[in-house]
Amino acid sequence: MLQKLTAQEQAEALTQLKDWSLVDGREAIKRTLIFKDFNAAFGFMTRVALYADKHDHHPEWFNVYNRVEVTLATHDVQGLSIRDVKLATFINEIYHQ
Numbered sequence: 641m642l643q644k645l646t647a648q649e650q651a652e653a654l655t656q657l658k659d660w661s662l663v664d665g666r667e668a669i670k671r672t673l674i675f676k677d678f679n680a681a682f683g684f685m686t687r688v689a690l691y692a693d694k695h696d697h698h699p700e701w702f703n704v705y706n707r708v709e710v711t712l713a714t715h716d717v718q719g720l721s722i723r724d725v726k727l728a729t730f731i732n733e734i735y736h737q
């Protein structure tokens with residue numbers, strides 16, 4: 641059964657994830673990523689999209705040219721779950737590749 645992260649688990653996750661922050665007034669995390677151009681940004685989004693569909697866990701995101709703003713939350717638990725931590729970790733890993 642998918643569990644909602646406790647406040648303590650959220651704090652630990654944010655420490656571990658570094659460049660992510662809590663969304664004001666919502667149990668969700670966000671990060672803005674900048675790429676050299678749209679091609680690189682969209683290539684990143686494609687990789688995340690394939691991960692998301694494979695893991696049945698999808699980001700909320702906005703893209704304009706070389707900028708991608710990502711927000712992660714688990715709708716099924718109305719908060720954050722381990723799936724958001726895993727997706728954020730994946731995003732951190734491929735962002736620097």
Ligand code: HBI
Pocket residue numbers: 696697698699712713714715716717
């Ligand atoms: N993605 N972020 C996020 N949160 C969910 O609860 C979720 C999802 N993708 C698919 C999904 N849930 C399915 O399990 C259905 O609940 C829609």
